[in-house]
């Protein structure tokens with residue numbers, strides 16, 4: 001008998017009857033997009049849930065990155081990480097900005113603050129770090145560097161939904177933070193995303209920019225884009241938000257079991273919870289040391305796949321190796337040894353709210369046997 005397929009992720013879905021109820025309301029109102037009541041309500045509820053001052057909803061997690069760079073008028077060069085999802089760097093490219101890759105710290109997978117200053121040139125205007133896997137960047141050190149050189153900071157916080165450090169939302173760091181609500185993320189609106197900002201003026205400006213730059217019927221104040229979240233997705237998001245805490249706790253329990261079982265497996269390492277951090281358990285990456293483990297990362301990855309257990313080599317290949325970016329000076333592998341090592345060793349294990357004991361046992365047996 002074929003083994004049941006275990007996927008790397010599985011979307012959190014709202015209760016269908018409740019969703020239908022909300023759809024009925026939308027049908028009755030005939031207000032299906034353009035800052036409707038569910039859109040406004042979701043912004044309000046997310047602001048409270050995430051404990052951030054202001055939020056603006058978007059149609060996905062990539063347009064907030066592109067729009068943030070526009071809103072802050074970022075030009076020239078931006079320092080960023082090669083160890084991320086490719087959208088981070090593409091957002092720079094779409095703004096005509098030159099990405100400058102800096103290596104990561106293997107303890108977190110995030111931009112290494114010790115290496116940022118050496119990459120700053122007169123053309124540098126901003127830093128775009130990523131809280132990879134929801135691991136918080138060293139936001140204090142990065143802010144100090146930005147202040148010293150007069151740079152802006154835009155955090156790609158696509159993985160950091162609900163993450164807090166010492167009781168404060170990680171999303172309050174830097175000038176702006178972006179979120180993704182894609183189906184594969186901890187909290188999803190099917191497709192969706194958001195920008196988090198600190199003041200009302202910036203929120204207004206971002207709201208104009210995501211609506212073509214319109215401030216009223218006849219005035220366009222800038223070259224905006226269209227990235228408004230519609231009412232169906234906003235309603236879906238409102239229902240999923242009610243389940244977010246339980247989904248994160250279910251992920252936490254999976255992480256506990258993975259860590260317990262893998263702690264003493266020779267050649268496998270993973271991240272532990274960090275002191276003072278409320279994690280969201282968005283991913284569970286393990287790193288394979290071929291010599292100690294006795295098998296390469298790819299051998300394990302394909303062995304799992306053969307048994308219908310889908311991991312993901314996330315993030316492999318590195319962004320800096322893609323054809324668009326590999327010609328950049330900062331993309332040279334010698335410049336990014338830690339990022340290359342992580343990319344070559346990583347497998348993200350299946351991680352979602354609906355994994356059961358049997359699934360977890362099967363996954364672990366494949367890795368440990």
Ligand SMILES: *Cc1c(COP(=O)(O)O)cnc(C)c1O
Nearest residue numbers: 060061062085087158180181182
């Ligand atoms: C998912 C993701 C994005 C893009 O989000 P979409 O909603 O898929 O457009 C950007 N950055 C990172 C780090 C991501 O993981």
